Amino acid sequence: MHRRPHWSYSSITQYLTCPLRYYFQRILCLPQPTVSSGLVLGSAVHAALARYHIGIQDSNGSSRDEIHRAYSDSWNQQDDSVIAYKDSETRQDLFDQGMALVDLYLKEPPPERIVAVEEEMIAPAHNSRGEYLETPLVAIADLIVATDDGLRVREIKTSARSYSETDTASSLQSTCYVNAVEEVYGEPTTVEYTVLVKTKTPKIQHLETTRSPEDLGRLGDIVEAVERAVEADIYYPVETAMNCSTCPYRAPCKDWGRSVTHKPANLITVHGES
Numbered sequence: 001m002h003r004r005p006h007w008s009y010s011s012i013t014q015y016l017t018c019p020l021r022y023y024f025q026r027i028l029c030l031p032q033p034t035v036s037s038g039l040v041l042g043s044a045v046h047a048a049l050a051r052y053h054i055g056i057q058d059s060n061g062s063s064r065d066e067i068h069r070a071y072s073d074s075w076n077q078q079d080d081s082v083i084a085y086k087d088s089e090t091r092q093d094l095f096d097q098g099m100a101l102v103d104l105y106l107k108e109p110p111p112e113r114i115v116a117v118e119e120e121m122i123a124p125a126h127n128s129r130g131e132y133l134e135t136p137l138v139a140i141a142d143l144i145v146a147t148d149d150g151l152r153v154r155e156i157k158t159s160a161r162s163y164s165e166t167d168t169a170s171s172l173q174s175t176c177y178v179n180a181v182e183e184v185y186g187e188p189t190t191v192e193y194t195v196l197v198k199t200k201t202p203k204i205q206h207l208e209t210t211r212s213p214e215d216l217g218r219l220g221d222i223v224e225a226v227e228r229a230v231e232a233d234i235y236y237p238v239e240t241a242m243n244c245s246t247c248p249y250r251a252p253c254k255d256w257g258r259s260v261t262h263k264p265a266n267l268i269t270v271h272g273e274s
Contacts, residue, residue, distance in 0.1 A: 004136070006138045048071035175211050194206055
């Protein structure tokens, strides 16, 4: 793994979502006492499908047992005692649900013309004035395939609900992918969201989205603004039901404002959290 200072989609959106949580996790590096069950399931599904895609890319293929093993191995890496299950969720039920999503994906036509699997790209970003930023952006693409018109990033999501076209059109993550792939490969790029929906009867959505040069410039403007805020030591809570219900930092958040905190000497070095 590289250690070069950088921004990523997750770090940018974490600051935009709740600057105080960004501070606790990425500046103070406080340990997280719990991890959400959805994150554990999603990580395991990604591990299994990466194994599947690599097998296709290598022309050797991966057996269903190998793919299932990759899923189980990822799941078992997480200590069950720290997984925050939702009401009525059990480990076995969630494990089975994730495995069903994997099997559903395997029934889809296999991807063709694979260029890269789980590729980590570090690329410059530019603002709306065309100026390249000093700190680059890192993006990790689940799958990149060649098309007749360029390249396509397939982003795999596990979700409790179906996505809408508005979700994909407004996603900053897609903009980060397009920026990275076009800078690294020099090819026009689109993004396809493959959403594995965790309904009682699971289903798959495929939603494609594009980005314009203006979108890429706006991404740079956002990164510039977040970087200025971090350098100015601006952190505050954004209290919403969605943010707070799953936040692992509720205890230090309650103490925020009463305790004295000090800004680290070199903030830019901690941007390397993807």
